[in-house]
Amino acid sequence: MNSAKGLVEIAPGAYHLPSYLTNQEQLQLVIRCRELGTQPTGFYRPTVRGGTKMRIEMLCLGRHWNPMTYRYEPNRSDYDGKAVPPLPADLSTIAGRVATAAGFLFEPDICISNYYPPDGRLGLHQDKDEHPETLRVGIPIVSLSVGNTAQFVLGGMRRKDPTRTILLASGDALVLAGPSRLRYHGVPRILSESGPKELNLNGRFNLTFRRY
Ligand code: MD6
Numbered sequence: 001m002n003s004a005k006g007l008v009e010i011a012p013g014a015y016h017l018p019s020y021l022t023n024q025e026q027l028q029l030v031i032r033c034r035e036l037g038t039q040p041t042g043f044y045r046p047t048v049r050g051g052t053k054m055r056i057e058m059l060c061l062g063r064h065w066n067p068m069t070y071r072y073e074p075n076r077s078d079y080d081g082k083a084v085p086p087l088p089a090d091l092s093t094i095a096g097r098v099a100t101a102a103g104f105l106f107e108p109d110i111c112i113s114n115y116y117p118p119d120g121r122l123g124l125h126q127d128k129d130e131h132p133e134t135l136r137v138g139i140p141i142v143s144l145s146v147g148n149t150a151q152f153v154l155g156g157m158r159r160k161d162p163t164r165t166i167l168l169a170s171g172d173a174l175v176l177a178g179p180s181r182l183r184y185h186g187v188p189r190i191l192s193e194s195g196p197k198e199l200n201l202n203g204r205f206n207l208t209f210r211r212y
């Protein structure tokens with residue numbers, strides 16, 4: 001069960017589910033991220049095309065998103081060549097439940113988990129590296145956030161389109177699907193010390209679940 005306070009359609013095909021995860025589920029998710037993140041295939045700080053280091057740490061499950069080629073691959077060839085672990089069933093199940101709550105049937109096969117330190121951020125981007133058919137039909141991306149609150153900006157189909165800001169708090173879920181699947185979005189900042197004290201996390205984990 002979850003403590004969802006509802007489903008807010010922030011744009012056609014984009015849904016915010018505030019407080020989707022219970023406190024207990026949030027704690028479990030933090031523990032899970034730390035477990036997976038401290039494995040040999042755990043978090044690392046990616047360097048993107050052009051040589052800039054990202055302001056987050058990344059961990060991929062199912063397939064690795066290569067920040068140099070913008071392609072999905074079995075091994076993290078931009079870093080240490082290690083094969084990424086499979087997407088654990090407990091995590092894909094949660095993402096499937098979120099999608100159901102928003103009215104979609106969704107069976108993810110990839111998860112990208114990002115860790116934001118207190119000064120972490122993620123530039124404006126589109127998630128368009130999945131299979132063309134996935135993008136064409138608008139198969140959702142489901143995201144889960146735990147820890148500090150993020151300022152999440154959602155724009156349009158062009159980088160210069162106007163954006164709106166929503167706050168993604170600990171336990172919130174977000175779905176980008178259908179006509180919103182390819183909207184530009186980013187996280188300019190997270191709010192320090194804004195998460196539940198019990199998580200012991202002055203930072204943030206965001207997990208995005210995808211179907212390749
Ligand atoms: C974040 N999220 O919340 C970054 N992408 O830290 C994303 O980039 C994202 O939340 C696609 C769909 C949902 C998301």
Ligand code: FE
Nearest residue numbers: 125126127185
């Ligand atoms: Fe994204």
